[in-house]
Amino acid sequence: MTTKRRGESAVLIVSGGMDSCVLSHYYAAAGFDLHLLSFNYGQKHVKELTYAERYISALRERYSNLEIQHQVVALPIAHLSPNSGSALLNPDQSMPHGHYTDDSMKATVVPYRNPNMLLQAATVAWNENARVVAFAAHYGDYAQYPDCRQEFVDAFNTMLNRAMDSDQVTVEVPFMRFSKAQIARFGASLDVPFELTWSCYEGGSEGFGDKHCGHCGTCVERYEAFKHAGVEDPTQYANDPELFLNIPGQRA
Structure with missing residues (x-):
């Protein structure tokens, strides 16, 4: 586990998802004061930011001895990419349904998203004399997202x-x-409130309310992670992800 010097803080990039929630608990458990940064970059699933605040509120209650602040930063990625081919940005691009494959997940790539976010986080860290900036990229991201690879982190x-x-x-x-299942298992060992997290790329914006759609790639990935980890899945799905688990991801 990352170790901390007395009075040290870490700047974390967090979405509303389960990986970011586990990341926050990981650094809090290590004793870091936290400056958590979430980003509104024009993503379709901006609903995730509401869930980020929910699990961060619970984090503050559990680690009341730490200073934990949360800030939402606006990035003009969608504004600067009005004709983006990313299904996360362009309302005319359909979201892949079914299990993510390398090719289908690439439809959700947002160009230079992590470099943009990390530069903001590094600026905050410099200002606050923090030595650590972290984000929750994992092994399952490697093939699809170039800015989630160790080579990128080293270069950055x-x-x-x-x-x-x-x-x-x-x-x-x-x-x-870590695989996503390993993150789920690790999060369970930290008693992470997974029910306060949001993964779905379509829920909320497609009439599913507070239910995950159950058929987009990230819903299927979330469902599979809990299943393989042997951890109870608290997620409410509008559609049964099991039906899409063995279907290669395709555009809707």
């Missing part, structure tokens, strides 16, 4: 070092070698 850390002629700030990715 080199850039940070060159930009300020200092190694004060370092990006950590503690779940890089």
